Amino acid sequence: MGRLVLAQLSAIHETPAIPAILFSRELHTDNETLRQHFLSLVERFGGLLAGLIKEAQSVGEIRADEAPGDCALLVMGLVQGLALRWSLSGRAFDIVEEGRRLLSLTLRGLN
Numbered sequence: 537m538g539r540l541v542l543a544q545l546s547a548i549h550e551t552p553a554i555p556a557i558l559f560s561r562e563l564h565t566d567n568e569t570l571r572q573h574f575l576s577l578v579e580r581f582g583g584l585l586a587g588l589i590k591e592a593q594s595v596g597e598i599r600a601d602e603a604p605g606d607c608a609l610l611v612m613g614l615v616q617g618l619a620l621r622w623s624l625s626g627r628a629f630d631i632v633e634e635g636r637r638l639l640s641l642t643l644r645g646l647n
Contacts, residue, residue: 537588555623
């Protein structure tokens with residue numbers, strides 16, 4: 537799961553326009569087809585995360601009493617929040633390293 541999240545953050549780092557596109561007025565109001573495409577990508581990412589979380593639960597890495605979908609939403613919120621903060625700060629910090637640190641903290645909370 538960590539590799540998937542860090543790959544997502546690396547993609548954002550390498551393509552800084554991603555947060556701008558995701559939060560753009562045009563995407564949210566002017567282009568329903570493109571918005572639905574991005575929504576399906578977000579849902580796919582969430583599904584992948586939920587599957588990885590379920591695997592981690594089966595081997596005792598994450599508590600089994602948490603819903604995998606809810607855990608996936610928590611991790612997705614971490615990625616989205618980092619992307620927003622990174623973009624607003626003028627890319628003032630290393631988003632991948634910050635993500636690694638905060639994901640580790642998040643996963644410890646799910647143990």
